[in-house]
Amino acid sequence: MGETVFEKISKKLVGLGAVALCFASASVAQDLTTTKLNIMGRPGIVELPSAEMAPDGQIALSYTKHGNFKRTALTFQIAPRLSGTFRYSGIENWDGTVGTRWDRSFDLSYLLVEEGQNRPAVAIGMQDFMGTGLLSGEYIVATKSIGDKLRVSGGLGWGRLATYNPLGVSFGERGGRTDSRGGVPNFKTWFTGDIAPFAGVSYQFSDKMDLNVEYSSDAYSDEGERDLLDHKSPFNVSLNYKLGKSTSITAFFLHGSEAGLKFSASLNPKTPRVFGGLEAAPLPIRPRPSRSVDPLGWSGGWVAEVGDPKGIRKALATAMTKEGLTLEAMSLSATRAEVQFSNNRYNARSQALGRLARLMTRAFPPSVETFVLTETLDGTPIHSTILPRSKLEAYEFEPAGQILQATNFADPKGLAGDPLVPFEGAFPNNLWSIAPYVAVSVFDPQSPVRLDYGIRGKINYEVAPGLSLDASATVRASGNISAEEDDGNPTTLPRVRTSSVDYDSRFQVQTLTANWYSRPAENLFGRVTAGYLESMYGGVSGELLWKKPQSRFAIGAELNYAVQRDFVEVLGFQDYDVLTGHVSAYYAFENGFHGSLDVGRYLAGDWGATLSVDREFNNGWRVGAYATLTDVPFDEFGEGSFDKGIRITIPSAWFVGTPTTEENDFVIQSLTRDGGAKLNVDGRLYKRIRGMQGSDIESSWGRFWR
Amino acid sequence: MSRIVPSKSIAVLVVSLLALSACGNDGQARRGTDTVKELAVLAKNRVLGQKTEPPAAPDPVAMIETIMREVPDAPLQFVLLENTGAFAISSIYGQNGNNVTWVTSGKKTMTLASGLLTATRGFGGDVMSVEDGGAAQLITERSAGQVQKTYRFLNGLDQTTRYTVNCSIAEGGTDQISLGDISTTARVMTETCTSNDAPGFTNTYWIDDEGRMVQSVQWGGSIGKIVFSRLRF
Numbered sequence: 030m031g032e033t034v035f036e037k038i039s040k041k042l043v044g045l046g047a048v049a050l051c052f053a054s055a056s057v058a059q060d061l062t063t064t065k066l067n068i069m070g071r072p073g074i075v076e077l078p079s080a081e082m083a084p085d086g087q088i089a090l091s092y093t094k095h096g097n098f099k100r101t102a103l104t105f106q107i108a109p110r111l112s113g114t115f116r117y118s119g120i121e122n123w124d125g126t127v128g129t130r131w132d133r134s135f136d137l138s139y140l141l142v143e144e145g146q147n148r149p150a151v152a153i154g155m156q157d158f159m160g161t162g163l164l165s166g167e168y169i170v171a172t173k174s175i176g177d178k179l180r181v182s183g184g185l186g187w188g189r190l191a192t193y194n195p196l197g198v199s200f201g202e203r204g205g206r207t208d209s210r211g212g213v214p215n216f217k218t219w220f221t222g223d224i225a226p227f228a229g230v231s232y233q234f235s236d237k238m239d240l241n242v243e244y245s246s247d248a249y250s251d252e253g254e255r256d257l258l259d260h261k262s263p264f265n266v267s268l269n270y271k272l273g274k275s276t277s278i279t280a281f282f283l284h285g286s287e288a289g290l291k292f293s294a295s296l297n298p299k300t301p302r303v304f305g306g307l308e309a310a311p312l313p314i315r316p317r318p319s320r321s322v323d324p325l326g327w328s329g330g331w332v333a334e335v336g337d338p339k340g341i342r343k344a345l346a347t348a349m350t351k352e353g354l355t356l357e358a359m360s361l362s363a364t365r366a367e368v369q370f371s372n373n374r375y376n377a378r379s380q381a382l383g384r385l386a387r388l389m390t391r392a393f394p395p396s397v398e399t400f401v402l403t404e405t406l407d408g409t410p411i412h413s414t415i416l417p418r419s420k421l422e423a424y425e426f427e428p429a430g431q432i433l434q435a436t437n438f439a440d441p442k443g444l445a446g447d448p449l450v451p452f453e454g455a456f457p458n459n460l461w462s463i464a465p466y467v468a469v470s471v472f473d474p475q476s477p478v479r480l481d482y483g484i485r486g487k488i489n490y491e492v493a494p495g496l497s498l499d500a501s502a503t504v505r506a507s508g509n510i511s512a513e514e515d516d517g518n519p520t521t522l523p524r525v526r527t528s529s530v531d532y533d534s535r536f537q538v539q540t541l542t543a544n545w546y547s548r549p550a551e552n553l554f555g556r557v558t559a560g561y562l563e564s565m566y567g568g569v570s571g572e573l574l575w576k577k578p579q580s581r582f583a584i585g586a587e588l589n590y591a592v593q594r595d596f597v598e599v600l601g602f603q604d605y606d607v608l609t610g611h612v613s614a615y616y617a618f619e620n621g622f623h624g625s626l627d628v629g630r631y632l633a634g635d636w637g638a639t640l641s642v643d644r645e646f647n648n649g650w651r652v653g654a655y656a657t658l659t660d661v662p663f664d665e666f667g668e669g670s671f672d673k674g675i676r677i678t679i680p681s682a683w684f685v686g687t688p689t690t691e692e693n694d695f696v697i698q699s700l701t702r703d704g705g706a707k708l709n710v711d712g713r714l715y716k717r718i719r720g721m722q723g724s725d726i727e728s729s730w731g732r733f734w735r
Numbered sequence: 736m737s738r739i740v741p742s743k744s745i746a747v748l749v750v751s752l753l754a755l756s757a758c759g760n761d762g763q764a765r766r767g768t769d770t771v772k773e774l775a776v777l778a779k780n781r782v783l784g785q786k787t788e789p790p791a792a793p794d795p796v797a798m799i800e801t802i803m804r805e806v807p808d809a810p811l812q813f814v815l816l817e818n819t820g821a822f823a824i825s826s827i828y829g830q831n832g833n834n835v836t837w838v839t840s841g842k843k844t845m846t847l848a849s850g851l852l853t854a855t856r857g858f859g860g861d862v863m864s865v866e867d868g869g870a871a872q873l874i875t876e877r878s879a880g881q882v883q884k885t886y887r888f889l890n891g892l893d894q895t896t897r898y899t900v901n902c903s904i905a906e907g908g909t910d911q912i913s914l915g916d917i918s919t920t921a922r923v924m925t926e927t928c929t930s931n932d933a934p935g936f937t938n939t940y941w942i943d944d945e946g947r948m949v950q951s952v953q954w955g956g957s958i959g960k961i962v963f964s965r966l967r968f
Contacts, residue, residue, distance in 0.1 A: 207950055220887040304957070305889035309842035310856035313829030426834045426846060426853050428864050428887055429772035429895055460760060475770075647892040686859060734863060735856065 030363035033494050045526040060170060061143075061150050061180070065231075065239065066268055068093045068281055068291050068353060069156070071103025071114045071136060074229035075265035075281060076245040077190070080152035080172035082140050085109045086646065087297050095289025096280070097257045101695075103675070105652050108620075108646065110140040113654075115675055115697065116157075116165070124255060130591055134164050137240050146434030149173035156189070158213045160506045165245070168227075183228040185448075186246045187220050193263055194247035195223035213663065213670050237271040243732040262283035298650035303686035305735055310386050311352075314425045317395040317418075329396040342452050345392045352384045355690070357455040357494065360447040366393050367401035367446050369410055376649045376680055378404070378726045381427075383733040386421055402474075403441045406720050408494030409546040410441040410455065411554070412578060412721045414516045429733050443551040451494070458491040462659030466503065481508030483535075495546045497523045499711070501539045521665060522703040523605055524566075525632040529701065531596045532564060538599050539564050544712060552577050563709040566591040567602060573713040576615075582616040585715055589708050591632065607634055609708055615715055616637040617724065621645045623653075625715070632706040635659035639705070647729040648690060649680030657705030665704070672705035742761065747763035758846050765904065768851055798933075803915055803966060811966040812837055814845065818959035819950070824966070827938055828882060829885050833871075845961065849875050849947025863887045863895065873904050874924045876944040880904050884928060898956075900928035900935060915966025921949045928954075 063081040067073030070091040072081040083089065083106040089550050093100045102116040114136040123130035138154035149171040157164035170184030188203060194656035203222025229243030243265050252258045271277045279291040283734040320327045325334075335341075338361050344370070346356040353374025360367045367390060375381040382402055400416045405578030420435035485506040490498045549555050556572040568591040576583035588610035595601030610628030618624060627639040637659025645651045656673040663670035668703040674697055719725055751807045763946045799813060812868070814837070815822040827836035834853055836846045843857035849871040855861045868882035908925035921941035929935035936954040943949050947968065955961045 300891045303858065304891055305861050305863070305893070307859045308857065310828075310838065310844035313846075314831050315829060316831050377895075422831060425831050426848070426864055428866075462760075550911045647894065693790070731863070731889045731893045733859065733896040734854075735889065 035437050039581055040643075046442055052081075061174060064089070066091050066102075066104065066279075066291075066295075068095075068100075068267065068279065068289070070100060070116060070291075070293070071104045071112060071135070071138065074182055074231060075245070075267040076155075076247065076283065077182075077186075077227050077239045077243055078138060078152070078154055078184070079231075079244055079267075080140065080144075080169050080170050080184075081180070081228070082106060082112055082138075082152070083251075084297060084299075086299050086644075087292055087295055088652065089295035090428060091291055091293035093289060095283060097252075098285045098289075099175055107315070107652075112136075112138045114138075116164075120252075120257065123255065131352075132163050134162075135159055135462075143277040143533070144173065145684040153600070155219060158219065162188070162215055162218070163251075164189060164478070165218065167660075170227075174323060178233040180231045181232070183226070186227055187222060187550045188218065190227065190246050191223040191225035191478045192250045193225060193246045193260075195225040195246075199223050201611045204722060239269050241267045241269070245284070247521065257286065259286040267666045276658075277430050282678065291722075292339065298646040298648065298652075299684070301683045301686070305732075306682070306688060307686040311735075312348075312387050312391065313578070314387050314422055315391045316422045317390075320395075322397055326395040327561075329630050330365050331392075331394050331396070337450070341392055343451070345388060346452055346454065348388045348391070349385065351387065352381075354381060354385055356452045357408060358449040359453045360449045361397070362447050363396050363448065364403065365399040367403060367413075369403045369449060371405050371408075371674075373690060374492070376682050377647070377688070377732040378721060379730045380688065380732040380735050381683060382416075382726070383735065385406060386416050390418060390421060399445065401444070405494070406717055406721065407544065408491060409548060409554075411442045411718060413439045413444055413707060414723075414726070414728075415439060424735065426468055429731050433727065433730050438726070440551050440578055442548050442553075449563055449592055456491055456493050460487075460491075461490045462487050468508070479508070480681050482506055482627075483508070497544050498542070499544060500541045503537050503539060505535050505537070522633045522635070522661060523607075525575070525593070525607075525703045525710060526701050526706045527703055528567060528596075530593075534597060534599065535566060536599065541600075542711070546712075549573070554718055556712060556714055557708055560598070561594065562589075562591065562711075565594055566708055567594055568592050568606075570708065570710045572714055574718060576715070576718055576722070581617040581724070583715060583719070585613045585615070587611050587613070587713075589710065591708050607632055609634075611707075613715070617719070621728070625705075631657070631659055632708060633703050634663070635704055636659075639707070643676075646685055649674070649678070650683065651678035653677075654693075657707075660706035667704075669702060672702060676697040738912075763911060787846065798822075799915060799966060810968060811967055813914065813962075814839065815962040815963040815964075816959060817962060845955075845963075847948070847963070850942075850963075851938075852953045852961065855955055855958060855961075858958045860888065860955050862958070863889060868902075869928060870902060870904060874940050875928065875942060877906060877922050877924060877942055877946070877950070878904075879906050886956060896904070898930065899931045902926045902928040910941060914950075916963050917949055917965055917967070919943045919949060 062083045063072050064083060064087060065072065066089055068076050071082055073079050085106055085108065087106040089104045091102050094623060098118065099122055100116055100118040102114055103624045104112060104114040107113050117133045119129045121129050126613065132325050134157035136154065137158065138152055140150060140152045142151040144150035151169065151171045166189035167187040168184050168190050170182055172180055172182040174180045199222055201221045203218050203251055203569065208616040222380045224247035227244055227246040229241060231239055233239045245263050245265050249258045249260045253260050259383045265281065267277045267279050269277055269282035276294045282288045291535055292583045296672050312592045323424050325331055339363065342359050347369065349356050355371045357371060358369040368385065368389065370383040370385060386400055386404055398418050400418055403410045404412045405411060415437040417435055420432060426434040426447050439486065463484060463486045464486040466483060483503055485503045487501040492498065496586045538561055542558050542562060545557045546556040552575055554574045558570040562570055568589060570589040571676055572585060572587040574583060574585040591607055591609055593603045593605040595603055609630050611627040611630055613625055613627045615625045621644055623645055625641050630636050637657060639657040641653060643651050643653030643657035655676050656671065658671050677695045679693045742934045791854050800893055802811065811828050812825050813822065814825050825837035828836040828844055833848045836844050838844045844855065845852065846854040847921060849869045851867055852862060852873065853865045854863060856881040864887045866885040868884050869882060870882045872878045873882065880887060880906065882902050884900050884902055888896050890896045904926045907925055909920050909922055912919055912921050923942050924940045924942055926938040939952045941950040949965050951963045953961050
């Protein structure tokens, strides 16, 4: 029946989905946006910055090489006016005795004024604003477009960006690079010392190619002294060529002496491969027959006749399985039906709700008007969505906002209802998988990319609602991550994380735990995990979280007793044990920004706090940064002075176009050290609970009818 | 940060263990495998510049005859996508008030109210809903007029976006339509829609003497034009 043809359609539609409806989302004209990067890996001219910003949410990765210099940079357009860059650079032959010098740096750039008819856009920024600041420099830059193709920039630089032909005026004395460990914002030097002007032009030849010329205020003085780059001229030139929709290559010539190449790739989380997903259509709503056609069904008289609705449970469970949902328990009265379920398919909760609600219109007799859909976490009820059946029937083909108006969210704990009857087949439930794995480690100077690969097995056994057993183990086939060496800066701290490389057995039990989730009271969630909690520690972990379904604020507490595991013996322990835990406050800001503050005791027994900010996109992308300050003095912490890093979560569904809750987490830690280290216990509550609750459901409500 | 590192120092990028191929009963783990496979195919096609070759399309006339014979009593509708030339025969999946949902064997659906498209599902870039501004009434009554329609879609963040158009409905000539069990004379109605910030589109409808939609060519957002031909009422 033409199936192959329609499969063909779906394949062909893949390409269309991505470019879909650019016209429909009335694009807010954002002045001077660009996806072009300079050789520092962020929007700019050749090497120097401009006032251009990337489209909101844009993520770009670039690699630059010229002479003795190489740079890998990750740039994220944090908000429409704010851009951040993390860069890892290597300089060969920095001084004779050591090979390559490695250097990490952070940049920030903020758009002060948008471009107007007659005025330029103005941005202010800091390059390498933390630590010893090999690349440190600050700037104010203005950029104006002239017609479609030409953009002219001019600005003033400080620090490194004021080393060529300074103006002769200065903002006080700029301190030198004195801090030996780096990693601390050097407030005192920002916008101090000499000032020098820079300028540049960009010309867009065609859709694929543009030329950039700049007069640079960077004299490469330190590099010149070391004979690493011979600065002959202040002029830099670059030619960008777009290879594909999201990749480009750049050839450039710097300071009259050195040529180089840059390769870059970018994407925007707001533009998935397919808008709205490719998954099969849902079953339509089945409207109820009229009262005259089914008087018994409408009267509720069927309740006595049916008794225990075993048949309904079974039929609903079967239909739900096809939609990737699992029926755990159900209650049914003449006017109300509650379905307790778990969702392992849809990242957008609203879609799971929409599909389940449709199935419910097919499962229950006409007198049942109130549908309660309760999602569970390991069998523990977390959140209820209450839908009036008549509104589902009325609004199936209306804008999704209409059914949202008629929807209520509640905590099942505080919801009066009929007694739930467990679905016979739901517990015990055993999930297992055996799959190859790859683990990657980058930024180790000895070997830029290290790989481990092997086979990993996982078992999750749900004994009863709320109680489960988890195990995962790996057998490494080959790899060299453990060949990484410590940075050789011994400290007096217990080696709570730096000893990770000593766990180099081929066979490793990653986790072996018993988990118990509970609901001690309304708006209160509990977790207890005991056993081998993570690859380096075993013990007991307990957590409590208070969160209302619709509130932006939540508070939690976690207490762990952790014992360090043996390096060699798979299930053995060492002498080191610690009581560690935190009190955490969480807040959901506007526009998908989420902040959290953890205060407490860390693995090495140090006391302190972790501040994190993440930007979450509705489709599951997350980009964030965190920093931990503890009572460990910077000297003792060692390199980097304190723990901080960047983390990115990438949802698989974004690439594939069909729903999956699978995610890939990437964490770029500045350095793995022993201060400010946390236990990596699975199943922490906040993100999991929030994802199931009202405000997160609402943020992607458009998917309810998808 | 930017401390120059004199000797070895490690910054680790921890990548979640990525399943390449798996066995087990954990759907998510299997899903992960599918993800990697699909990505691999995508990457391969990107690199080699290949498109997945579609299987040879069957002859639509033969397909219509076969299905009309195999499914003797149910209402049927032939559907074709102008962008790709792909076609299928659909049957009724559900009816809610005036909205009739048609499904293909590939589990893609199109919902029509009085023959006018109100939703699609399963294509990617689906039409989520349409407010027709009274267009269906004018068209089935075969009268000219002006309406404002709003199409709703999802953007990349699963938020609803609107596309509002002003449409003028006009009466055309008559056509003789013969396909499947249908053989009738139908009035041609055109609906020409324009908006300020995007190119517009034209929908064409063929209405029989009873006001029923016999055939239509309708705009479906990024899906392109969809051709509907009723084979049996």
